[in-house]
Amino acid sequence: MPKKLLVIIGVTGNQGGSVASRFSQDPNYRIRGLTRNPASPTAKALSARGIEILHADLDDRESLIRAFSGANLIFSVTNYWEPFFRPDSRRRAANAGISPRRYAYNIELRQGKNIVDAAARTVDSLDDNGLIASTLSHGRKCSGGRLNELYHFDAKADVFPRYVRDKYPGLARKMSCVQMGYFMSSWKLVPELWFGRLPDGTIQMRFPTSPDAPVPHVDVNADTGNFVYAISKLPPGRSYMAAGSMCSWSEYMHLWSKINRVPASYKQISVEDMVNALPDKEYARELADMFIYSSDPGYDGGDGSLWGADEIREAGVDCPTTSLEEWMRKQDWSAVTGRSQRKQSVARSG
Secondary structure, eight states, X not given: OOOEEEEEETXXXXXXXXXXXXXXXXXXXXXXXXXXXXXXXXXXXXXXXXXXXXXXXXXXXXXXXXXXXXXXXXXXXXXSHHHHHOHHHHHHHHXXXXXXXXXXXXXXXXXXXXXXXXXXXTGGGSOTTOEEEEXXXXXXXXXXXXXXXXXXXXXXXXXXXXXXXXXXXXXXXTEEEEEEOEEGGGGGTSHHHHSEEOTTSOEEEEEXXXXXXXXXXXXXXXXXXXXXXXXXTSXXXXXEEEOSEXXXXXXXXXXXXXXXXXXXXXXXXXXXXXXHHSSOHHHHHHXXXXXXXXXXXXXTTTOXXXXXXXXXXXXXXXXXXXXXXXXXXXXXXXXXXXXXXXXXXXXXXX
């Protein structure tokens, strides 16, 4: 029996790499990974593991059509942050008279539509649940219009599922969407907000999110593939939340403090305080909107119909996840605690 063809967008990235790792364990699949740079060390390492590496550009719809040809399953992921941070994008945004946030939204939206247009060309070859898209909830819609510039959420949601459902109902019938929780590794992007050191030596996390608002946390590298693999075994048409733990930021800091034996706390701050705390004001505003949204209506947009790992398991499909505590205990926190990694390990085990 011929193997099924899985095509992974962004195979060298966090999500795509995790999906490739999980499906590589299933001999019923062969994997075609798409990347802009097949010569990168990561791409070469994947190729050495037997994964077909193919050049494709999300701005080139024809390259995607060729790459998707004959696919039984497509994993889609788009990247808001890559164009957001690029210096040339900042210049183009300024020349166009729009914010870098809006400019990155336009690019991610266009690339997402290119993926969908190309996938629709091979819809007949796709399995019943043949398009699994990494996405997020719709900030503007779910907040009742209060948050009109949560661009890294809306650029995804405007395509997955909205554009698919509006333009390609046949493809929509073969699609599932998975919303990704807060990446557990995201603290490395702005450590001064995640783990700021106060004058008395204690650690304080500072976000605009309510102290008791539960938020989803996911080990993106370990668990994205597990979620996508599990979802592929279920019927299409449902949306999921990929998370290993649900807890508030206050609970997060309590757990972190317990594990590292360092006094730590959480403080809710204003959007203005967060913007003033970071040098890149556009980045700070995008993050601040996300943290405000996480309080009301919630990171998932208040959608109570989303399935998580527990619901997947109840449906009879295995879905291994990494809890926040498991992940924390494996990390080297010496850059935050000021202790050596060896002393830190002794403290945890003592």
